[in-house]
Amino acid sequence: MPDFSELTTLRVGGPAGNLVEATTRDEVVATALSFWGQPDDWMILGGGSNLVVADAGFDGNVLAVRNRGIDRATDGVPRIRIEAGEPWDAVVAFAVANGLAGIEALSGIPGTAGAGPIQNIGAYGQQLSDVLVAVDFLDFDSGEVVTLSAAELGLGYRTSSLKSGRLGVVLSLELALEDVGGQSGPVAYAQLASALGVSPGERVPLTAARDAVLALRRSKGMVWDPADPDSVSAGSFFTNPIVTEGFARGLPADAPRYATEPEPAPRVLPLGSEIPALAAPASGEFMTKLSAAWLIERAGIARGFSLPGSGAAISSKHTLAIVNGGGATAAEIVQLAVYVQTRVESEFGVRLQNEPVLVGLEL
């Protein structure tokens, strides 16, 4: 029985119960239905790059989704269909090689395509919801395969209605991309535009966009590579908190906030400048997104920080990532996350939320 420390990018977690790897869509469906017919607990595993599992492991059935394949529509429309177990970065590489724009900024995100909608993956100004048309989904309640449109998935900033992971299994995805003669989508992230030497909103060759994103990600330990200790993580451990505009005004004047959804912004505005509203909720109050990294650093937690005797540390390249510095336990990862959360909350009154899915653990 393998341990989750071998199955997840953070390299922590105990035994993976009864693990079944399903390599075709039919096998995924048959295995899930058989699990659901048993009294035991169950969970779905993709690439394990957004999961933190307890040291006790998971005592139940684990379905590893491994069905692969990418097909381009044959009628000339720039659409692709992807089997859920396909590694996400292979999908981006396929799109770029086929001259299709819309996901090049999502280069280098680890994990499987099927997990993409679960937290609506995003980076460098693009997010899956910009291009997702629909998913084929095996529904736990009915046991039927249904096609769910993107609008039915509740996709938001690093979330969806599927994020609990217990509603069923994503079997495949359909994406609508753009064919603009080998050019990328408009570059929507200031740091990426600057690396490419263009202004935000311009297009560049797709391969240039992909290469620049991968280089930026590597510099932050955000391309998973066991040889890079700063990447032995679950990516960003905390999401950027979204607070009311009134609350944000009470923070220090230099607290950055992000001007646009969904990603950390092309423009970071100082508090007090014209309000870049994210949304007006029912109460009528405008919301704004803060920088979790800024809050953590200002709470006195620097890159590389570690609690005494713990194998868990803040990445030395990226404040938002908690890394397994070698031999860390899941308990140590959570202990550091709670420490960060507590420091930020007592300093600023903002409670950071974890981005990865926790199994058998809570903050």
Ligand SMILES: Cc1cc2nc3c(=O)[nH]c(=O)nc-3n(C[C@H](O)[C@H](O)[C@H](O)COP(=O)(O)OP(=O)(O)OC[C@H]3O[C@@H](n4cnc5c(N)ncnc54)[C@H](O)[C@@H]3O)c2cc1C
């Ligand atoms: C170094 C690093 C960098 C990262 N950078 C980013 C980033 O830039 N942007 C970003 O958004 N994320 C990022 N992540 C997080 C992660 O890569 C994504 O969330 C990814 O989509 C997770 O895919 P996975 O297959 O590994 O999912 P897992 O970790 O295996 O699973 C995550 C959740 O999805 C569920 N799940 C998985 N597959 C399915 C399926 N087929 N059907 C139903 N439920 C399923 C699981 O049950 C679990 O609840 C990063 C992670 C790492 C380690």
